[in-house]
Amino acid sequence: MSPTPGQGRSRASSGNNPRIEVAGRASRDPLSGALPPEPANSPSQGLGVCVVVPALNESGSIGRVIDDVGRELRSSHVVVIDDGSTDDTARIAARAGAAVVSLPVNLGIGGAVQAGYRYALRYGFKVVIQVDGDGQHDPSEAQSLLEPVAAGKADMVVGSRWLGRGDYVAPPGRRVGMRVLAAMVRWRTGQRFTDTTSGFRALGPRAVELFARSYPADFPEVESIVLAARNGLRILEVPVRMTERRHGRSSITGSRSVYYMARVVLALLVDSLEGKDK
Amino acid sequence: MRSTVLSLVVSIGFLVVSTRAIRRQHLREQAAILWLAVSLVMVFLSATLPLHLLDHFASVVGIAYPPDLILLLAVLFLVVLVFHQSLAIAKLNERHKSLVQEIGILGAGPPSDATPERTGPGGA
Numbered sequence: 001m002s003p004t005p006g007q008g009r010s011r012a013s014s015g016n017n018p019r020i021e022v023a024g025r026a027s028r029d030p031l032s033g034a035l036p037p038e039p040a041n042s043p044s045q046g047l048g049v050c051v052v053v054p055a056l057n058e059s060g061s062i063g064r065v066i067d068d069v070g071r072e073l074r075s076s077h078v079v080v081i082d083d084g085s086t087d088d089t090a091r092i093a094a095r096a097g098a099a100v101v102s103l104p105v106n107l108g109i110g111g112a113v114q115a116g117y118r119y120a121l122r123y124g125f126k127v128v129i130q131v132d133g134d135g136q137h138d139p140s141e142a143q144s145l146l147e148p149v150a151a152g153k154a155d156m157v158v159g160s161r162w163l164g165r166g167d168y169v170a171p172p173g174r175r176v177g178m179r180v181l182a183a184m185v186r187w188r189t190g191q192r193f194t195d196t197t198s199g200f201r202a203l204g205p206r207a208v209e210l211f212a213r214s215y216p217a218d219f220p221e222v223e224s225i226v227l228a229a230r231n232g233l234r235i236l237e238v239p240v241r242m243t244e245r246r247h248g249r250s251s252i253t254g255s256r257s258v259y260y261m262a263r264v265v266l267a268l269l270v271d272s273l274e275g276k277d278k
Numbered sequence: 279m280r281s282t283v284l285s286l287v288v289s290i291g292f293l294v295v296s297t298r299a300i301r302r303q304h305l306r307e308q309a310a311i312l313w314l315a316v317s318l319v320m321v322f323l324s325a326t327l328p329l330h331l332l333d334h335f336a337s338v339v340g341i342a343y344p345p346d347l348i349l350l351l352a353v354l355f356l357v358v359l360v361f362h363q364s365l366a367i368a369k370l371n372e373r374h375k376s377l378v379q380e381i382g383i384l385g386a387g388p389p390s391d392a393t394p395e396r397t398g399p400g401g402a
Contacts, residue, residue, distance in 0.1 A: 079389070
């Protein structure tokens with residue numbers, strides 16, 4: 001049995017397939033017969049939800065996150081982006097049944113998450129839900145993120161800690177910083193957000209496509225909201241519960257949080273210089 | 279006179295080094311042209327030291343102390359060069375990021391499991 005391209009119903013979808021060039025190259029590439037033909041990459045009919053989980057050295061929590069996501073979103077496809085972990089994260093994630101995109105070098109959170117969007121776009125997933133690998137996001141809340149996107153009411157839904165639910169309390173210094181960022185995002189987008197640094201999100205097809213193309217590298221959460229708004233995407237904030245992290249520590253503490261603020265504020269200011277177009 | 283010889287030796291030395299690097303293809307074409315031009319300018323300036331061209335130029339642009347003209351030009355050149363390289367690094371970084379992501383995605387392979395709808399050729 002050879003992998004002839006005409007095989008199976010997967011051909012039907014190859015019209016809008018971004019990997020069509022790859023299919024042409026397969027003829028000189030002696031693939032083993034066991035592999036499916038290249039264009040068979042439209043695995044998710046219907047809604048096609050891909051759960052993107054960025055993780056860096058989260059071996060303590062990644063397994064439970066994947067289990068919880070699997071329980072809450074049964075038909076979703078979970079992909080863990082291992083951003084160059086030095087521990088067992090990738091192995092544990094694979095054993096828990098997730099697809100694992102292992103980045104050979106560390107790209108930082110922006111690059112890692114974007115790899116997830118590109119993965120989702122390539123394999124035809126319509127919706128992406130982004131959940132941190134550290135267990136801070138409660139997957140039982142994913143459904144409420146998903147709903148507005150599935151109903152076509154929003155292109156991007158951000159889960160907020162501050163909209164009433166949950167008992168997450170941030171240290172005072174951090175709270176001030178978050179207020180400043182919220183004010184700046186409001187200035188840039190004309191829309192009120194309470195939790196701009198939340199990485200718990202659902203994205204519809206337009207947002208996935210935009211972010212697969214361009215996504216901020218280092219501290220992407222705040223900037224990506226402005227980027228989405230500037231491209232005419234409809235953004236919604238919904239209340240979610242978040243918990244204190246159980247394993248590992250926040251990557252942004254002490255002097256790094258000052259640096260974080262400076263970088264994000266600067267990025268928003270520079271962005272504002274470029275005007276409202278595009 | 280001695281200063282002319284000294285700077286000629288240095289700049290010809292630089293010309294030799296840069297042409298050798300170009301011949302061995304250690305430089306990209308664009309950079310090769312730049313360094314060739316730089317070394318030729320250096321040779322020209324050294325060779326014409328006795329003619330006091332520099333003093334002349336300096337007085338034309340209103341610089342009282344001629345060597346300052348050289349320093350000014352050198353600093354300007356280096357600033358532009360570093361800025362250009364900064365841009366080049368950003369571009370390389372973007373390409374590198376794309377490649378790393380691509381390698382990761384290719385390594386993961388297509389999502390064959392966990393999608394019950396699909397019983398295509400891969401499952402056989």
